[in-house]
Amino acid sequence: MNLETKTLKTDVLIIGGGTSGCFAAITIAESSKAKVIIAEKSNIKRSGCLAAGVNALNAYIVKGQTPETYLEYVRNDSEGLIREDLVYTMSQRLNSVTRKIESLGLVIQKDESGEYVSRGVRNIKINGENIKPILAEAVEKTPQITVLNRINIIDYIIKDNKAIGAYGFSIDENIFYVIYSKAVICATGGAAGLYRPNNPGYSRHKMWYCPFNTGAGYAMGIRAGAEMTTFEMRFIALRCKDTIAPTGTIAQGVKAPQVNSSGEEYEKSYGANKTFMRMYSTVEENKRGKGPCFLKTSGISKEEEEELFKAYLNMAPAQTLMWVEKGMGPSQENVEIEGTEPYIVGGHTGSGYWVDTKRSTTIEGLYAAGDVAGGSPQKYVTGCFAEGEIAALSTLDYIKGRENVDVDNNEIISKLNEVENFLNEEAVIYSVEDIEDGMQKIMDQYAGGISQGYAYSQGKLKVARERIDELLELSKGLKAQDMHELMLIFEVVDRLFVCKILIKHLEERKETRWRSFQENIDYPQKDDANFLRFINSRYEKGQIRIILRNLVRRDDIYEHRH
Amino acid sequence: MSIAIDREKCTACGLCRQVCPGSLLYSDGQGKTFIKYPKDCWGCTSCVKECHFKAIKYFLGADMGGKGSTLYTKEEGNLMHWIIVDFEGKEKIITIDKSKANAY
Ligand SMILES: Cc1cc2nc3c(=O)[nH]c(=O)nc-3n(C[C@H](O)[C@H](O)[C@H](O)COP(=O)(O)OP(=O)(O)OC[C@H]3O[C@@H](n4cnc5c(N)ncnc54)[C@H](O)[C@@H]3O)c2cc1C
Ligand code: SF4
Numbered sequence: 056m057n058l059e060t061k062t063l064k065t066d067v068l069i070i071g072g073g074t075s076g077c078f079a080a081i082t083i084a085e086s087s088k089a090k091v092i093i094a095e096k097s098n099i100k101r102s103g104c105l106a107a108g109v110n111a112l113n114a115y116i117v118k119g120q121t122p123e124t125y126l127e128y129v130r131n132d133s134e135g136l137i138r139e140d141l142v143y144t145m146s147q148r149l150n151s152v153t154r155k156i157e158s159l160g161l162v163i164q165k166d167e168s169g170e171y172v173s174r175g176v177r178n179i180k181i182n183g184e185n186i187k188p189i190l191a192e193a194v195e196k197t198p199q200i201t202v203l204n205r206i207n208i209i210d211y212i213i214k215d216n217k218a219i220g221a222y223g224f225s226i227d228e229n230i231f232y233v234i235y236s237k238a239v240i241c242a243t244g245g246a247a248g249l250y251r252p253n254n255p256g257y258s259r260h261k262m263w264y265c266p267f268n269t270g271a272g273y274a275m276g277i278r279a280g281a282e283m284t285t286f287e288m289r290f291i292a293l294r295c296k297d298t299i300a301p302t303g304t305i306a307q308g309v310k311a312p313q314v315n316s317s318g319e320e321y322e323k324s325y326g327a328n329k330t331f332m333r334m335y336s337t338v339e340e341n342k343r344g345k346g347p348c349f350l351k352t353s354g355i356s357k358e359e360e361e362e363l364f365k366a367y368l369n370m371a372p373a374q375t376l377m378w379v380e381k382g383m384g385p386s387q388e389n390v391e392i393e394g395t396e397p398y399i400v401g402g403h404t405g406s407g408y409w410v411d412t413k414r415s416t417t418i419e420g421l422y423a424a425g426d427v428a429g430g431s432p433q434k435y436v437t438g439c440f441a442e443g444e445i446a447a448l449s450t451l452d453y454i455k456g457r458e459n460v461d462v463d464n465n466e467i468i469s470k471l472n473e474v475e476n477f478l479n480e481e482a483v484i485y486s487v488e489d490i491e492d493g494m495q496k497i498m499d500q501y502a503g504g505i506s507q508g509y510a511y512s513q514g515k516l517k518v519a520r521e522r523i524d525e526l527l528e529l530s531k532g533l534k535a536q537d538m539h540e541l542m543l544i545f546e547v548v549d550r551l552f553v554c555k556i557l558i559k560h561l562e563e564r565k566e567t568r569w570r571s572f573q574e575n576i577d578y579p580q581k582d583d584a585n586f587l588r589f590i591n592s593r594y595e596k597g598q599i600r601i602i603l604r605n606l607v608r609r610d611d612i613y614e615h616r617h
Numbered sequence: 618m619s620i621a622i623d624r625e626k627c628t629a630c631g632l633c634r635q636v637c638p639g640s641l642l643y644s645d646g647q648g649k650t651f652i653k654y655p656k657d658c659w660g661c662t663s664c665v666k667e668c669h670f671k672a673i674k675y676f677l678g679a680d681m682g683g684k685g686s687t688l689y690t691k692e693e694g695n696l697m698h699w700i701i702v703d704f705e706g707k708e709k710i711i712t713i714d715k716s717k718a719n720a721y
């Protein structure tokens with residue numbers, strides 16, 4: 056099949072119209088006359104993590120707290136390995152971006168004095184069901200922003216080591232896109248679907264993280280030689296069994312502790328209350344034969360139960376349906392919990408692009424924000440807004456006085472050929488699904504998935520590395536009948552690239568820093584002397600080069616040396 | 618996780634097809650919607666909320682303990698009604714005021 060080539064030009068190209076992408080676009084339009092294109096693989100109205108809604112704003116500086124205390128919390132929760140400059144500059148903006156989203160229409164609960172009502176030390180209460188349509192509407196009514204829905208972006212256009220746009224294709228029409236821009240912001244979110252999921256059969260996509268965020272942004276950066284950080288800090292979420300719905304709403308809402316099958320509260324016996332320890336303690340209880348584990352909800356009132364029904368409908372409706380269908384709500388029965396498969400998601404942990412304080416990646420002209428950017432865990436929705444805002448303002452500085460640059464026509468043709476080669480009705484042995492199954496099985500068994508209690512050894516990682524490379528080779532022979540299938544091919548190839556880099560990072564961190572998230576059987580202890588530093592990587596000429604980098608302090612301004 | 622579309626009720630308005638975050642919904646020959654990749658459904662209910670004709674019903678897969686109940690929504694001003702119908706046809710309606718924050 057042959058594709059028609061369409062060429063577009065803009066000032067700033069934003070890849071991914073999700074949380075940070077939409078916020079970045081709005082920021083650019085409000086602060087300048089620059090023209091923006093958002094290229095989004097689905098439709099910005101409900102795309103990405105926010106599709107079903109969110110429960111609360113998890114990152115807000117409530118009364119009595121400060122950006123410094125938020126930084127302290129993140130540093131402690133991540134065992135010291137964070138980019139303080141990034142977390143701090145994000146924290147400073149958490150409250151202003153919250154006011155902004157409220158002004159766009161998000162319902163946030165206030166008390167009599169007009170203060171937002173908090174849920175715990177860092178969360179505020181909202182009605183988050185329609186947060187994505189609210190953002191999308193603000194974008195769509197801004198004439199400076201052009202939204203291209205249902206365009207899957209596949210790679211950056213690079214010239215003289217600078218990002219000057221991106222390639223993509225429509226999932227509906229036979230069109231190949233060449234989009235030139237003076238600067239690019241990558242906001243494609245994290246990566247799900249790398250490991251075998253909790254529900255591997257019919258409900259395989261009933262997972263916590265957005266299954267349509269397939270690590271495209273990471274993979275494009277990897278292929279372009281951008282420096283990546285901390286992929287080894289995977290995120291594994293503690294979730295409600297089967298529905299994989301968030302547990303924080305119950306744990307914090309009705310103050311339900313984690314208990315084992317004998318009803319014992321086990322968390323404290325494992326030491327510090329950190330995100331990864333809540334997960335690890337649950338894995339361990341199960342290993343010791345004390346599972347299944349639950350959130351102890353039985354005994355809550357009927358009114359509390361009704362409020363939980365509503366809270367879940369606003370974010371994870373499957374959970375409410377499950378309760379109602381069973382005829383047994385949380386007031387009568389404790390809620391069973393389990394760990395998810397590992398995800399790579401820089402909004403919760405530190406994985407992603409290695410960016411400077413301005414959120415520029417190591418490729419000039421390319422910025423990153425949200426779950427795709429590394430070094431700054433615990434961003435959540437508001438942190439993604441904050442990063443989108445910082446990246447947007449940085450691109451405005453960068454594009455001053457710059458013109459659009461074109462790439463050599465031969466390069467376009469060679470990229471187009473690469474894409475068209477997949478579009479072929481020829482019968483082949485392997486389907487995308489086969490490659491995906493293979494990848495998820497290998498990652499599960501050899502790179503610390505659910506079946507292994509999240510642990511892995513150097514020996515197993517070696518097998519994983521070899522098998523993922525084989526699958527990458529096999530994936531070159533995949534064929535698509537139509538444009539949607541073409542997207543599915545690129546998704547699995549992107550995930551294989553993410554797996555490849557992830558495995559290397561897991562091999563390099565020869566310690567165990569974050570139990571469960573990064574659990575190396577050969578090196579079960581934390582080793583600050585050697586590993587309180589970042590493991591970064593660059594993919595160059597088919598080889599992964601590892602770079603160790605030191606911590607960056609709160610008031611430092613980190614700059615890349617290009 | 619998936620949704621079921623009632624072909625009889627579908628008026629071919631096309632709204633649901635525009636919002637699916639996975640672009641899983643397509644038009645059949647007559648403009649009516651079908652889910653092309655049922656196993657890829659995330660269960661986000663975006664399409665369900667978009668349909669004003671109760672044509673899209675949301676259910677839990679049998680592998681997740683589903684028992685045949687379905688869920689759909691109806692909007693009325695600030696109110697969002699979530700209607701759960703069990704396999705015997707018994708309804709439970711949960712109404713959420715969209716202008717109010719979650720209690721939890
Ligand atoms: C189920 C769930 C519940 C959550 N609940 C909360 C909560 O209650 N409170 C809270 O504070 N945080 C919550 N979070 C975290 C928060 O929602 C995320 O950290 C944040 O939304 C991520 O924003 P992002 O911009 O990085 O990614 P997203 O918002 O997911 O945006 C990524 C966008 O990129 C698009 N895209 C991907 N690949 C391509 C490509 N190749 N070409 C073009 N476009 C592409 C996607 O379609 C998507 O629109 C939750 C997350 C999840 C998954
Ligand atoms: S929104 Fe409802 S009526 Fe409209 S196309 Fe979809 S299923 Fe049919």
Ligand code: SF4
Binds near residue numbers: 661
């Ligand atoms: S529930 Fe969500 S993922 Fe599933 S078909 Fe509807 S819009 Fe798409």
